Amino acid sequence: MPDLKKADKEHFLAKVWKDPVWSKVISAGILVVIGTATTYFFGLWPTLKGWFWLVLSYLGATTRVPNWLFGLLIVSALVVLVGVGLVVFAVVSKAPNPEPDWKNYTSDNFVGLVWRWEYDSKNSIRGEHCYCPHCDFRIIPVVMRDWHVPESVSFECNNCGWRMGPIQNKLEYILQDVRLRVEHNIRKGTYKKY
Ligand SMILES: [Zn+2]
Secondary structure, three states: OOOOOHHHHHHHHHHHHHOHHHHHHHHHHHHHHHHHHHHHHHHHHHHHHHHHHHHHHHHHHHOOOOHHHHHHHHHHHHHHHHHHHHHHHHHHHHOOOOOOHHHHOOEEEEOOEEEEEEEOOOOOEEEEEEEOOOOOOEEOOEEEEEOOEEEEEEEEOOOOOOEEEEEOOOHHHHHHHHHHHHHHHHHHOHHHHO
16 A cells, blocks of 8 residues: 555545544544543542541541541631731732842943933933032033034033033033943943942
8 A cells, every 4th residue: 555645644634524424423532532531530539538538537536636626726727827828928919129239320430520310210311410520519511502613511610620621512412421321331230340
């Protein structure tokens, strides 16, 4: 007998399944298997129940504690267990998520200045302020705009007189650079050294 090719076999199975007689035979076979399994399961149940009563009667026979008290103890123990479980679950589910380590990273030195910032609820960097590298006094950047020269920024400390600039750059670009450096340090994990 020549070997059936895979396609031929699949074709044969499809044909058998669609055949009214064969499909009924197969369905009946499946039902018999399920029925046998179900009967087996329910047939086993009385045996399990028998074991249960056997264990219970053994416990009742060997203990001097009355059965009703023994039962009461079991019920009390179960109640306590359930109560403890509920309390543990409540504590664990309500425990706030610990803040990530990098949220403490809110200060660093960039472009010759000390910078401090915050994180908003979406973990975006905001409120970047610069401080004097000598005396830590807050510096308000001075932006110089004129139509015939590129925009520049100066940083001058009103406390100690330290001065940097003018730098030919836009303030928004400097702030953006600071944010990018902060993000980079967080991403690389290099912020931990500060
Ligand atoms: Zn200063």
